[in-house]
Amino acid sequence: NFDFTVDRIRQLAAAVPAGKYGWRPAEGVRTLGEVVGHVAVGNYYLTSFLGAPMPEGLTMESEKEPDPAKLRALLDASIEHVHGVVNGLSDADLDKTVEFFGQKMSGRALLLISLGHVHEHLGQLIAYARANGVVPPWSAAQSAAGGESPGAKD
Numbered sequence: 001n002f003d004f005t006v007d008r009i010r011q012l013a014a015a016v017p018a019g020k021y022g023w024r025p026a027e028g029v030r031t032l033g034e035v036v037g038h039v040a041v042g043n044y045y046l047t048s049f050l051g052a053p054m055p056e057g058l059t060m061e062s063e064k065e066p067d068p069a070k071l072r073a074l075l076d077a078s079i080e081h082v083h084g085v086v087n088g089l090s091d092a093d094l095d096k097t098v099e100f101f102g103q104k105m106s107g108r109a110l111l112l113i114s115l116g117h118v119h120e121h122l123g124q125l126i127a128y129a130r131a132n133g134v135v136p137p138w139s140a141a142q143s144a145a146g147g148e149s150p151g152a153k154d
Contacts, residue, residue, distance in 0.1 A: 005118045006079050009039055011137045012125045013075060018068040020132045030063075032128045036071045037063030039121045043078035046114040047085040049098045050107050055081075086111065 013036045021033030030038060041063045044054045065071050094107040126136055 002082065002115055002118065005115070005122050006039075006075075008136070008138065009036070009118065009122050009125060010072070010075065010079075012122075012129050012134070013068075013072050015137050016068075016129055016132065016134050020134070021068045021071070022066070023128065023132055025128065025131065032125070032132070033066070033068060033071055034063050035121055035124055035128065036068075036075055037065055039118060040071065040074040040078040042117050042121075043082050043114070046110065046117065047082055049100055049110055050085060050089065050093070052081070052085040082114070 016032060021036075022031050024031040024034075041058065041060055044052075044058060045060070048054050062074070065074065089107065094111075096107055097104050098107055098110055100110055100113070129136060
């Protein structure tokens with residue numbers, strides 16, 4: 001499910017013209033590009049609670065990288081990072097208690113939060129893309145095939 005969701009984020013990030021990465025729906029809200037960067041940084045940040053350190057030099061402010069190509073590369077690297085971390089965890093690791101914003105939970109519960117995070121921002125990116133006239137590629141493909149499956153207009 002993580003891979004399905006981040007693949008759609010990747011597709012949208014590639015489909016949005018570079019000139020639209022600075023678009024924001026209102027003052028004080030993340031730009032389209034910052035949302036892509038936020039997902040990438042979030043992938044690193046959330047796995048840091050499972051013992052995987054954030055890369056040197058990467059901070060929460062890294063989501064504000066203005067170069068769309070660098071943001072897409074950061075997103076790709078963060079997804080591979082998540083795969084590496086998750087593939088390296090044992091059942092015992094997943095059962096360990098971690099503290100996340102004052103809440104104690106298992107590593108498994110933290111991974112569910114991570115999954116929710118990418119889903120939330122996929123929805124945000126769909127809305128941002130459509131507000132800028134960009135049809136999600138998977139939705140456009142369904143329409144071109146002569147029909148739409150349930151949820152294809154997402």
